[in-house]
Amino acid sequence: MSDEYFVFADVDGYERSSEYTVGGLCPIRIGCVLGSPPRYRIINKLGRGAFSTVWLARDLVESRNVALKIIQADRTSDSKELTILQRLKVSDAEEPRVIQLLDVFEHTSPNGTHQVLVMEPVHPIDFMRYSAFRPIFTREAVHQMIQGLAFIHNRGIAHGDLHPGNLGVAAPEIHQFSEVDIWSQSNRPYTLAIVHSSVDQNPDSFPPYLCGDMDLGKFLLERAPEFTQRPLSIRILDLGNAYIVGESSSPRCVTPMTYAPPEVVFRQQALKDLHAPWDQSSDIWSLALCIHAFICSDGLFSHITGNLLHEMMHYCGEVPNAWRKFIKSNPFPRGKPRPEHADKLWKEREKVFAVRGVEDPPGLVRLLRRMMVLDPAKRPSAAKLLCDPYFTGLQALRAPSAASYLHDPEHATPDFQTNRFLR
Numbered sequence: 001m002s003d004e005y006f007v008f009a010d011v012d013g014y015e016r017s018s019e020y021t022v023g024g025l026c027p028i029r030i031g032c033v034l035g036s037p038p039r040y041r042i043i044n045k046l047g048r049g050a051f052s053t054v055w056l057a058r059d060l061v062e063s064r065n066v067a068l069k070i071i072q073a074d075r076t077s078d079s080k081e082l083t084i085l086q087r088l089k090v091s092d093a094e095e096p097r098v099i100q101l102l103d104v105f106e107h108t109s110p111n112g113t114h115q116v117l118v119m120e121p122v123h124p125i126d127f128m129r130y131s132a133f134r135p136i137f138t139r140e141a142v143h144q145m146i147q148g149l150a151f152i153h154n155r156g157i158a159h160g161d162l163h164p165g166n167l168g169v170a171a172p173e174i175h176q177f178s179e180v181d182i183w184s185q186s187n188r189p190y191t192l193a194i195v196h197s198s199v200d201q202n203p204d205s206f207p208p209y210l211c212g213d214m215d216l217g218k219f220l221l222e223r224a225p226e227f228t229q230r231p232l233s234i235r236i237l238d239l240g241n242a243y244i245v246g247e248s249s250s251p252r253c254v255t256p257m258t259y260a261p262p263e264v265v266f267r268q269q270a271l272k273d274l275h276a277p278w279d280q281s282s283d284i285w286s287l288a289l290c291i292h293a294f295i296c297s298d299g300l301f302s303h304i305t306g307n308l309l310h311e312m313m314h315y316c317g318e319v320p321n322a323w324r325k326f327i328k329s330n331p332f333p334r335g336k337p338r339p340e341h342a343d344k345l346w347k348e349r350e351k352v353f354a355v356r357g358v359e360d361p362p363g364l365v366r367l368l369r370r371m372m373v374l375d376p377a378k379r380p381s382a383a384k385l386l387c388d389p390y391f392t393g394l395q396a397l398r399a400p401s402a403a404s405y406l407h408d409p410e411h412a413t414p415d416f417q418t419n420r421f422l423r
């Protein structure tokens with residue numbers, strides 16, 4: 001496919017050549033300055049999403065580093081992310097648990113007009129070696145993740161794409177490094193020259209080279225190792241698939257299957273329904289799996305085949321009525337799920353958590369099991385989870401924003417009242 005556009009073939013891990021076209025991605029060069037008036041100088045690439053590229057840039061006005069999420073041109077007008085991020089703004093006095101929008105502007109390229117979201121740069125936790133951090137922070141980090149989700153839910157939003165790549169850790173240490181500091185280190189941009197082969201293509205639609213993703217974590221570990229020794233400050237990222245509950249129906253679930261909730265996996269796998277609805281209760285399930293991955297560096301579930309439903313049932317020890325018919329034609333590979341079997345599996349997890357140095361492994365297992373209930377209506381809300389005994393004695397409620405969304409659990413209404421997704 002790339003031969004239509006480029007002399008070189010598409011390379012895994014980079015944008016596809018077909019994405020640089022009218023209506024597509026914004027061609028970016030290292031060192032160019034975006035903003036009106038010009039303000040953000042591009043340092044390196046941080047990542048790419050389904051419809052965007054994300055860049056580390058120097059804010060020449062505030063002398064700090066920022067992340068620029070540059071949205072594909074034909075997605076700019078219907079992107080809901082800006083509205084959602086504006087709803088999630090906290091005051092300067094509050095420690096956010098959700099990525100904060102610092103600025104927004106539009107940038108015009110030969111491919112169209114792109115919305116640019118300016119955010120704080122964070123260290124994504126999927127690149128984080130858990131062992132590099134002090135396990136003593138586990139309980140606090142887990143509490144902060146749930147705080148972040150409670151905050152999002154309290155603002156009426158469901159996230160819908162929780163996986164380890166969308167959880168990050170604040171990295172204010174990055175601000176002390178200028179572009180030259182960063183360029184002169186081993187993290188200098190890794191670029192791959194590209195040449196388009198068709199003379200019909202507008203050469204300005206393409207960047208002169210593609211950039212590899214910068215390893216921000218490696219840079220910080222080398223240049224600011226104290227980063228791992230202070231308490232973590234978690235950020236939930238990527239509100240690109242979020243929606244305001246009640247204002248619209250849920251968009252298609254894009255969460256990787258091994259983090260997706262059972263109500264979505266069942267409908268996708270058993271009923272071939274790719275538009276399975278999901279809501280805030282679905283985030284609770286996905287966050288439990290993110291917590292597991294944060295500690296163990298890999299997911300709890302390994303399969304993306306039909307066995308995923310079986311794995312879910314084995315860990316939960318139950319078979320929902322709605323699933324029985326489907327399961328009959330796909331018998332259980334490891335025997336029928338039973339509560340004793342689930343207890344055994346979680347005991348094994350407890351041992352793994354203990355090896356990882358987690359505080360109170362049985363307490364953490366109890367928390368995860370509360371979150372991983374097959375019926376979404378029976379999952380506790382994030383606000384209620386903040387009062388789980390696992391957090392007893394934790395000082396993490398010091399974040400001033402906590403008070404604004406923490407319900408009194410005594411008076412909390414039932415958590416997720418409908419089980420309409422588990423038909």
Ligand SMILES: Nc1ncnc2c1ncn2[C@@H]1O[C@H](COP(=O)(O)OP(=O)(O)OP(=O)(O)O)[C@@H](O)[C@H]1O
Pocket residue numbers: 046047048049050051052054067069099119120121122123124161165166237238239240241
């Ligand atoms: N604030 C940030 N700081 C550092 N890296 C970031 C930041 N925001 C995004 N990234 C990086 O860019 C990647 C893509 O960003 P993001 O997930 O927001 O885009 P998306 O289009 O919604 O992606 P996805 O396809 O994963 O849903 C992330 O996986 C992450 O590696």
